[in-house]
Amino acid sequence: MGYNHKDIEHRWRPKFDAAKLSTCDLSSGEPFYCLDMFPYPSGDGLHVGHWRGYTLSDFYVRYWSLKGKNVLHPMGFDAFGLPAENAAIKSKTHPKKFTDRAIETFKTQLNALGALYDWKKQVNTSSPDYYRWTQWLFLQFFKHGLAEKRQALVNWCPKDQTVLANEQVVGGCCERCGSKVTKKSLSQWYLKITDFTESLLSGLDTLDWPEHVKALQRNWIGRSDGATVKFHTEHGPIEVFTTRLDTIYGVSAILLAPEHSLVEKLTKAAQEKTVQSYLQETLSKSDLDRQMEDQTKTGVFTGSTAIHPFSKQELPIWVADYVLPSYGTGAVMLVPAHDKRDHEFATAHNLPILSVIEPEFIDNKEPSNVREDLPFVERDGIVAIVKHWSEDKYLGLKWKKVAWGTWITGGIEKGQSPEEAATSEILEEVGYNKLRLVKNLGRLHSKFYHGPKSENRSLHGHCLYFELTSDEMAQISDEEVGKHEPIWLSKGEVEQFMTADAHKWAWRQLQDDPALYEGSGYLTNSGRYDGLSSDLAAKKIADDLAIRGIGGQTVSYHLRDWLVSRQRYWGCPIPIVYDPKGYPHAVKDEYLPLLLPTDVDFQPGGESPIARSKEYAKRAEKFYSKGWHFDTDTLDTFVDSSWYYLRYLSPRDDQQAFDKSRVKKWLPVDLYIGGIEHAVLHLLYSRFVFQFLSKFGYVDVKTNEPFKKLFNIGMVTLHGAKMSKSKGNVISPDPLIDAYGTDALRGYELFLGPVENDAEWSGNGINGIHRFLIKLEKLSTLVHPTAIESQRQRFDEYLDTINKMIQDFRLNTVISEGMKLINTLGSKVIDAEVWRRFLVTISPMYPYLSQELYASSSQKGLIIEQEKWPEKFHVAHKVQVIKVLFNQKFVGSLEADKSFSETNILELISHSPAIAAKINKGKFSRTIYKPGELINLIP
């Protein structure tokens, strides 16, 4: 007979299709909402990479159903979008035709998977009965003032001829087609996602999502705590945003983004020409060109000045294109000594560089890292750089007891000046006494743990630079000779030689005064704030600014409002109508859905193709009156997909977008499965929309979040690259199903590696699963209704193991455990009850074969309907197996009664000749005993 997968699949598929899971009764049972990210029906068909995710979700659908939950597992199609439109342009057919055909292909392929979907709840975002409610959703934003039309410079893709959201610009290029993105000034609709930044941020803490996905979202929202400061000018204040308010005394200019509203006013007649041509040049650049980091920082002086709020100094105002208009306030204070970019700019344009922070270095490396539980002991000290009397070399100390390279250092005794202290240290440590002080390099601070004294030190060091005037030397004490060895270093060797950051900094300070320092420390040259730490100073300065009403602490975000207008045809029409004066109004409910016009030429041309529809223009005048017209853009398709999971619960409802009571029962989604590529876009927008609906009472769900648990399925790669038709590296499941069967392919998809990791496809591996299934089919003839203790005991272990693994999504090892169990059952008689329970546990992986064997061992009906996830037999273990180690080496294991103590076990060992022989005649000084596990004998 043998294993014939085609027969088996043919026999059971119709029964799976008719299973009760295929139509979820939403009103009963304990809900479990298992959701796949719905696909875009591309027409390329499914490859083995898609299968991995769908296999995974079907596994959990079957598993949770066996665990007694009422599982909802719907599927639908994210059917609006560019590829269909582009294909339509090419083939001169309507995108709807293209889309409908692709959906049919998809459904056929999905059915081959043997998965259980509730197709009765299918949604299609391009169908009017769906997008009518997408339009409703948009209008709710409009109604609450959270949809707004703004004229702004937007990201423009010259190839697709449409605007792009920030999130769709990747590295300055269009996410979809890769063209360089340019800027264009357009009037567009925005959804105010920035009103929700804090709740989008804090909501992340409540979610059971992979940490790295949460990190991506946090990163994208990009909260940064800082302050604003107003600098007064003759045309009103310029507000800047900074995270380094402590450096405010180091400002040497104010820089404006070219787009800043004050640029024009502040430009003096003499600078008019230069500024104008600079603006023209930068505004025509693409974002990518403008953001090239390695190019020199450009900018021009406006002729105006601003007043420093503390020093009252006049600061020149410049325009510079590295200042981004969309972040902070579009204006920055230039602090060249403490910001790398500002340093480059000041160097390029000869602006003053003033150091206002004395650096502080905190040691975090063993053994001198700061101990948290100890207070700091304050000490004054010196760091001396000493130059050779004739050569261009500098004196370093190589420490003998620790791997340190330093300059000459030491403490300052009472009554000594830093110079005196340094001079005497130099004399003591290296013996030179003819030298002169050339330069004071300023102070640095260092926090570290002083091992010999067992205390935390906070050292305040004066950095001094000396030159020797002669090689004359005094005698050095033996003690000093034993401590370290003096080494003359050439300029090139210094950075490498010095181990501590503080000593490296002293060197850079000598080379380039003041050296760029971006860390924190203590203030200097900062008026009454001198001597404060960076943290404390920033707070005080912010307070003082707030009192004067010219600034204070604030928070800035990377996240921008969501631009949703698209100048494309194949999308949801924006339900806005303009009166003859151009004011926008919501399209009346009775006119919804506002259907896509059909008399449209799709060729892209800078405006929406819909604008060319005569019917659409007429329709507006018919519904309203002469001079009225509809918005001719369509919505970003991410709006469509931001709420589809709500529509599944009442897909045919023509009275409302979703059913509030069902949403209350079924949301949040219990398990959401999809790829990492949606970590910021879809998942952030969906959270935003859901939080909006929640805030205004459209939904009533405690969590305020749509997706409780997110699982990211790893990508399947071929030759290291993501599978895609255009790269020609696609593996189709069809021939594999034909040769090995659906079960084998499902098993192999999960066996490929941990499901959250990417996996390289290897053609041969499927053999292993296939052989396992053949073996199972053979073993089924050995099944006999006899209770076999050892098999039941083994099954209990197996079940414990996989139960835990399933919770942790470690399905590759669940597959292994099944193989291991079968390998240990042997080729004699198999306990029928063990067999039945085993078949239930593998049915989520191998639904067809498990079902076939279940039925042939005289069980009736479908596993998924008849069975529950099995319980253990609870066979009592009378003995325990103890591993015996001698001097860390395994010398054997023995079986001991569970009640045995350490003494009993030692006795057993002495009576076991095989083990006793290996343990050096029983001589050992002590033992380490871990009950039920091992005993370690230490000689």
Add this chain to the structure above:
RNA sequence: GGGCAAGUGGUGGAAUGGUUUACACGUAGCACUCAAAAUGCUAUGAGCGCAAGCUCAUGUGGGUUCGACUCCCACCUUGCCCACCA
């Protein structure tokens, strides 16, 4: 520049403090066959050895521990994401 993840046989990977390399793939040998495929059985980290066995191996170097792939510190390498974000 910032953030995150990962480094274990020829390969995918297993082991979250206790015999490293489970389970598979691949490879080799054997059985079945006229033959091949399929299937089954056996072997398979490296080095030394006739063998029993010994030594060495989880990116590198330290540390904690009776015991470290696992925990701590530093470093190296690779991958991913973000990035003139003030």
